[in-house]
Amino acid sequence: MREKLRHIKDKLFTFSAHFSIVLLVAALIIVLGPMLAKGFTAVVFQGTSEFRRLQLEEHSRGSKEDVLAEVEQGRKERQNLHDMIEDFNVGIDTSEMYDKARDIYREYSRNLRSMDLPYDEYSGKRRKAREVRDYLLDAIESEDEEKVNSFLEKVFAEQTNKDFKDTEFQKIFTLAEQFRETSKKIDFSKRDEYKEDLVRIKELMKELFGPAPGEEKPALIMEQYGATRWDMAQRVINEIMHKTEWVEQEGTAALAKKKVERRKTFKGTGFEAFFDILPQKAREILKPRTTFYWQYFIDDSTPGHYFGGVGPEIIGTLMLTLLAMAMAIPLGITAAAYLVECAGENMIVKIIRGFINTLAGVPSIVFGLFGMAFFVMFLLPAFGKQPQACILTASMTLAVLVLPVIIRSSEEAIRAVPRTYKEASLALGAGNFSTFIFVTMPAAMPGILTGIILSLSRAAGETAPILFTGAVALGPIPDSIFSPTRTLSYGSYDIAVGDRLAMQVPHKQYGMVATLILLVLILNIIAICIRSRMSAKLKGQN
Numbered sequence: 243m244r245e246k247l248r249h250i251k252d253k254l255f256t257f258s259a260h261f262s263i264v265l266l267v268a269a270l271i272i273v274l275g276p277m278l279a280k281g282f283t284a285v286v287f288q289g290t291s292e293f294r295r296l297q298l299e300e301h302s303r304g305s306k307e308d309v310l311a312e313v314e315q316g317r318k319e320r321q322n323l324h325d326m327i328e329d330f331n332v333g334i335d336t337s338e339m340y341d342k343a344r345d346i347y348r349e350y351s352r353n354l355r356s357m358d359l360p361y362d363e364y365s366g367k368r369r370k371a372r373e374v375r376d377y378l379l380d381a382i383e384s385e386d387e388e389k390v391n392s393f394l395e396k397v398f399a400e401q402t403n404k405d406f407k408d409t410e411f412q413k414i415f416t417l418a419e420q421f422r423e424t425s426k427k428i429d430f431s432k433r434d435e436y437k438e439d440l441v442r443i444k445e446l447m448k449e450l451f452g453p454a455p456g457e458e459k460p461a462l463i464m465e466q467y468g469a470t471r472w473d474m475a476q477r478v479i480n481e482i483m484h485k486t487e488w489v490e491q492e493g494t495a496a497l498a499k500k501k502v503e504r505r506k507t508f509k510g511t512g513f514e515a516f517f518d519i520l521p522q523k524a525r526e527i528l529k530p531r532t533t534f535y536w537q538y539f540i541d542d543s544t545p546g547h548y549f550g551g552v553g554p555e556i557i558g559t560l561m562l563t564l565l566a567m568a569m570a571i572p573l574g575i576t577a578a579a580y581l582v583e584c585a586g587e588n589m590i591v592k593i594i595r596g597f598i599n600t601l602a603g604v605p606s607i608v609f610g611l612f613g614m615a616f617f618v619m620f621l622l623p624a625f626g627k628q629p630q631a632c633i634l635t636a637s638m639t640l641a642v643l644v645l646p647v648i649i650r651s652s653e654e655a656i657r658a659v660p661r662t663y664k665e666a667s668l669a670l671g672a673g674n675f676s677t678f679i680f681v682t683m684p685a686a687m688p689g690i691l692t693g694i695i696l697s698l699s700r701a702a703g704e705t706a707p708i709l710f711t712g713a714v715a716l717g718p719i720p721d722s723i724f725s726p727t728r729t730l731s732y733g734s735y736d737i738a739v740g741d742r743l744a745m746q747v748p749h750k751q752y753g754m755v756a757t758l759i760l761l762v763l764i765l766n767i768i769a770i771c772i773r774s775r776m777s778a779k780l781k782g783q784n
Contacts (some may be wrong), residue, residue: 253659274759281756284749288472291316292452296467296549301541311342316527321455323447323516323523330424330513331440336382343382343417347375350411350437367405373488374400374411378418385433387425394422432507439507443482450478451527456532456569458496464548472530474747483517489772492609538753545748547737552757554719558727561633562712565723566640570701571694573641575683578690581649582656602646607706613639614710629726634723636712643707644697655686684776691773695766702762705731 263477291312297303350371354364374397380391397418406412452468456458460466469475482499487684505517541551584590617635623629659682666675713732720727734754 243641251741253517277434277752278756280752281754281759283473284753284756285535285538287533287535287749288530288614288680290472290528290530291469291477292468292469292528294532295469296470300463300549301324301537303537307654312529316451316529317455319527320451322552323520324454326513326516326519327440327444327447329513330436330516332510336421339417339421340379343378343414346411346417347371350409353410369486370400370403370405371411374406374414378414380419382421383526390425392750394418421613437506438486443504444487446478446482450475450524467549469528470549471749473749475524475530476530478488479521482520493515495741537670539757541752543716544718547716547733548747552730552733552754555728555733555754556632556757556761557719557728558713558729559702559731559758561720561727562637562640562708562729563698563765564754565633565637566644566701567694567698569638569641570645570697573643573692574693575652576654577645577649578652579683582672582747583654583682598649602650605642605706606704607709609639609643609708610707610711613642613707618711631710631712631714631723631726633712633727634718634726636708636727637723639707639711640701640704643704644701647697647700649748651696652686652690655689655693656682658689659685688777690775691769691776693771695773697771699762700766702765703731703758705735707731730754730761732777 264307291309294304294309295313297311298306299549322356351368357364359367373403377396381390381397384390384393390616398415401405401415404709416667448454448465448468449470452466458745469478471592483504485504486499487502488499501519505514507518535551542554543550543552568725581591581595613635614631615639618631619629621626622630622632663685664679672680672709708729709732712726713729714726715728715733715736717726717728734751735753737751
């Protein structure tokens with residue numbers, strides 16, 4: 243009976259162990275799977291002609307002839323869409339027409355003064371021109387269709403006036419005719435709504451296709467190009483096609499957001515066809531095709547992380563991590579060796595171990611504040627350096643952060659080495675130092691490397707400790723350890739909480755996180771391979 247019960251317990255234990263592993267793998271897949279999948283879209287995506295133009299102009303990549311031909315073809319199609327907007331906008335946004343009418347009158351008045359006419363004749367012609375101009379201005383400003391037609395009739399009644407014949411004032415009647423034709427196509431009661439939507443459509447068209455044909459090149463790089471990815475383009479197209487309105491919920495006074503078709507605003511106007519043409523033309527203009535952007539891992543990013551890659555962030559993360567580990571590993575192993583080999587089991591040693599265990603559980607932000615106060619504000623000035631956050635101070639802060647883990651893991655690994663190893667070495671005449679260096683430490687190295695692997699992962703992924711001691715969101719690639727640097731962890735943090743522009747390109751944030759995970763994985767694999775090789779040597783397999 244006892245034997246059967248023991249077998250059952252063994253099977254339950256084996257099943258629990260296997261089930262735990264399955265749960266762990268499932269949890270990793272559930273958590274990391276979607277993140278890595280979305281991060282993958284930063285490298286493989288449907289790139290548009292704007293992306294290829296960006297690569298050509300900023301990095302000299304791609305065939306110049308093919309890209310320019312693509313852009314030129316798209317520019318012609320875009321011009322048609324912009325013409326549709328401007329043609330309809332003439333009767334909506336009348337500020338330009340209003341100013342033009344005033345300019346025509348001023349030019350006519352100046353010419354009258356130069357003719358040296360009698361005062362009565364001069365003042366009469368000028369007064370009549372001002373009267374006609376004011377009728378047109380009243381028509382432009384009016385939101386009542388009947389009043390608009392009435393004012394325009396008064397304008398055209400003066401078209402045969404001999405005083406205006408063969409003068410620049412004839413432009414007033416041309417302008418009035420243009421306004422009359424466009425005003426027939428709009429509902430005057432919805433002019434403000436038209437204007438609001440057209441302003442937003444113009445903004446989105448720039449976001450979709452870049453600057454309008456003939457427009458000056460903007461200063462900001464993010465405004466010089468349209469949507470570089472087809473998923474971004476689809477988001478913008480959807481925003482052009484729909485707008486968000488606050489509507490009352492049935493039976494309550496509460497308001498709720500609701501997506502409505504923007505075309506309903508322009509129903510019955512000539513501009514309604516724009517919403518049928520845009521989706522089809524957008525694909526023809528942007529020409530999306532599958533793109534493998536491997537340069538994402540080496541390219542610099544633009545301000546706001548809008549375009550580009552994570553090259554400087556990878557370099558910064560590696561510099562901070564490796565420099566921190568180079569500081570922490572010797573200190574950690576030395577401290578562990580002292581606690582095991584030299585210090586006895588007295589009260590002072592127990593207090594030191596208590597402090598080490600406590601430090602291992604201190605929140606990382608505390609280390610960041612300590613690093614700023616001690617390393618940045620005190621230590622650097624003590625050595626004649628400016629008190630500024632930099633790679634050195636951030637690395638020292640990370641070293642202090644991971645030091646307790648390295649000490650504890652190294653201490654346990656050293657303690658686990660069989661005492662017979664040490665006794666045999668001493669019996670052969672070796673000293674205590676030589677025994678530790680050549681016998682104890684090599685035997686403990688697999689266990690020490692386990693602690694180093696855990697510390698390496700933590701140092702690479704921490705944000706709070708470097709927040710005040712050396713990390714920046716944007717900046718040049720550092721030229722020394724006394725310069726701040728960009729990192730993957732801080733970059734993703736900056737996008738998540740403080741960079742509104744970068745939130746428009748979420749693939750950049752997922753790409754940074756996925757790159758950080760892959761980087762930590764690669765570093766861990768290298769450390770694990772080193773540990774396996776050492777273990778194999780200790781077992782005499784190599």
